[in-house]
Amino acid sequence: MASPNTSSPSKHIMISYNWSDSKELAHKINDRLSDAGYQVWIDKEQMKGDMYEMMGRAVNNAHVVLMFTSSNYERSANCQSEANYAKDLKKKIIPIRVQKGYEPNPKIGMMTAGFLYYDFSKGS
Structure with missing residues (x-):
């Protein structure tokens, strides 16, 4: 990705997460x-209007x-929609594990196979 503040205004980092376990x-x-100057899209207020x-x-x-992956992420229809659409559009995906002991289900596993992931499940 381009360095902060030099990327196209329409391009951003999207944070896809489940409110119940990854909000904080x-x-x-x-x-x-954002402090480093990157444009970020995140659902901070829980979307209103036409969510899709x-x-x-x-x-x-x-x-x-x-993609903040967890069991709750896998069970969320909205998170799955975001993940599927990102994969269909061939977006770059960075998986971030947020649940201790979590191993992705086959669907998420296939979406992120071979990707380096970040493990925040230990609070790091």
């Missing part, structure tokens, strides 16, 4: 990236998608 970490990473249109635009305009 996702917001902390959002703040750090907003999620679709966020994925369409993403340069990279940070």
Whole structure:
């Protein structure tokens, strides 16, 4: 990705996460990236209006998608929609494990096979 503040205004880092187990970490990473000058799209207020249109635009305009994976992420229809759409559009995906002992189900495993991932499940 281009260095901070030099990328196209429509391109951003998208943070895809489940509110029930990743909210605090996702917001902390959002703040750090934003402070470093990157454009970040994150659902901070839980989307209102046409949620699928907003999620679709966020994925369409993403340069990279940070996917905060967990069991709750796998069970969330909205998270799955974002993940599937990002994969269909061949977006760069960076998996981030947020649940201790979590191993991705076959679907998420196939989406992220061979990718380097970050493990925040230990609180690092």
